Amino acid sequence: MDAHVLAAYGLEPRRFDVQPFGCGHINKTYLATDRAGDAHYILQRINTNVFKQPQVIARNHRLAGDYLARTQPDYLFPRIIPTAAGDDLHCDGTGYWRLTPYVPDTVALNEAASPKQAYEAAKQFGRLARLTANIDLSEFQPTIPNFHNLALRFEAFERAVATADEARKHKAAQLIEAMLAAASIVETYVALVRAGTLPDRLMHHDTKINNVLLHRDTFEGVCVIDLDTLMPGKILSDVGDMVRTYVCPVSEEERDVSRVVVREAYFAALMDGYLSEMRGALTALERELLFYAGEFMIYMQALRFLTDYLAGDVYYPVTYEEHNFDRARNQWALLTELRRKEHALREIIRECL
Numbered sequence: 590m591d592a593h594v595l596a597a598y599g600l601e602p603r604r605f606d607v608q609p610f611g612c613g614h615i616n617k618t619y620l621a622t623d624r625a626g627d628a629h630y631i632l633q634r635i636n637t638n639v640f641k642q643p644q645v646i647a648r649n650h651r652l653a654g655d656y657l658a659r660t661q662p663d664y665l666f667p668r669i670i671p672t673a674a675g676d677d678l679h680c681d682g683t684g685y686w687r688l689t690p691y692v693p694d695t696v697a698l699n700e701a702a703s704p705k706q707a708y709e710a711a712k713q714f715g716r717l718a719r720l721t722a723n724i725d726l727s728e729f730q731p732t733i734p735n736f737h738n739l740a741l742r743f744e745a746f747e748r749a750v751a752t753a754d755e756a757r758k759h760k761a762a763q764l765i766e767a768m769l770a771a772a773s774i775v776e777t778y779v780a781l782v783r784a785g786t787l788p789d790r791l792m793h794h795d796t797k798i799n800n801v802l803l804h805r806d807t808f809e810g811v812c813v814i815d816l817d818t819l820m821p822g823k824i825l826s827d828v829g830d831m832v833r834t835y836v837c838p839v840s841e842e843e844r845d846v847s848r849v850v851v852r853e854a855y856f857a858a859l860m861d862g863y864l865s866e867m868r869g870a871l872t873a874l875e876r877e878l879l880f881y882a883g884e885f886m887i888y889m890q891a892l893r894f895l896t897d898y899l900a901g902d903v904y905y906p907v908t909y910e911e912h913n914f915d916r917a918r919n920q921w922a923l924l925t926e927l928r929r930k931e932h933a934l935r936e937i938i939r940e941c942l
């Protein structure tokens with residue numbers, strides 16, 4: 590990273606130690622630490638292959654920040670720090686950067702290690718949804734159009750199958766068959782969209798466990814981060830991605846699928862945490878869809894990884910040949926587990942409601 594990006598923010602580059610930070614797939618993230626004092630910042634280079642209009646990210650972030658500052662001044666929402674020139678983004682000629690405060694004494698976890706952590710993380714996403722339940726969505730724009738449009742994701746998958754390299758297609762043949770056979774998940778989504786009865790909300794769209802900061806010692810929820818996909822969407826996205834990433838003891842990177850299991854206590858804890866904030870706000874239809882949300886997001890993530898494998902790894906960074914295939918297998922195993930436990934999980938939801 591060119592430390593001179595810091596200068597655009599009026600920060601003296603020589604005073605800072607800048608190190609890669611976190612493990613996001615899409616943007617490049619750095620922690621900038623003031624060697625002399627205790628100022629820490631998170632500096633991110635926005636991936637403009639994915640976010641074609643970075644200004645939309647900054648605008649959504651600002652709209653939500655302004656609204657929350659006005660209506661909930663005590664709520665911790667890490668806002669973008671403007672450049673010395675007063676811009677939300679810094680363009681260095683090759684790309685866009687943004688700076689946010691680093692929140693001290695916090696950790697981001699890649700797997701939930703106790704139901705309490707799942708509860709705390711889910712509560713943070715529930716809180717953001719509750720506090721923005723009455724925000725005017727008409728001003729927000731999609732930062733990635735059709736990001737969670739499962740019908741289009743499925744079409745992209747079918748295209749990737751049709752045009753894939755033969756060796757990869759052969760390797761993935763069984764998984765492709767299984768995924769095609771589960772397409773009723775897409776039909777359910779299409780029917781919901783067609784009915785038009787599922788409300789739009791301001792959703793985070795990436796509620797992975799590592800996108801929430803917990804207190805380093807107590808593991809109490811502190812705030813949510815990674816607000817690039819904060820935009821109007823459906824409850825399926827946020828609830829589903831929590832199910833996808835909190836119930837399993839291992840992440841999507843695990844290659845040994847025998848370790849991919851669904852922990853019912855974590856499922857209960859995340860539902861409890863989310864509903865402790867959102868119970869009163871959900872419509873009857875949204876309540877009915879809390880189980881489907883997990884199927885929806887896990888299936889979509891499996892599709893996205895497998896599509897990328899078939900397309901030659903054009904989206905997700907990989908470190909070895911079968912990386913995206915293994916991630917897709919992992920997600921497929923998770924979906925299978927979730928469905929196997931459907932009865933018990935629905936019972937848990939009923940109790941939580």
Ligand code: GN1
Nearest residue numbers: 612613614615616639795815841890
């Ligand atoms: C990406 O960049 P990161 O790791 O926070 C992706 C999410 C996926 C996730 C899977 C913009 O998020 O949708 O769920 O990887 N973000 C984008 O780990 O595609």
Ligand code: MG
Nearest residue numbers: 613799800815
């Ligand atoms: Mg992230």
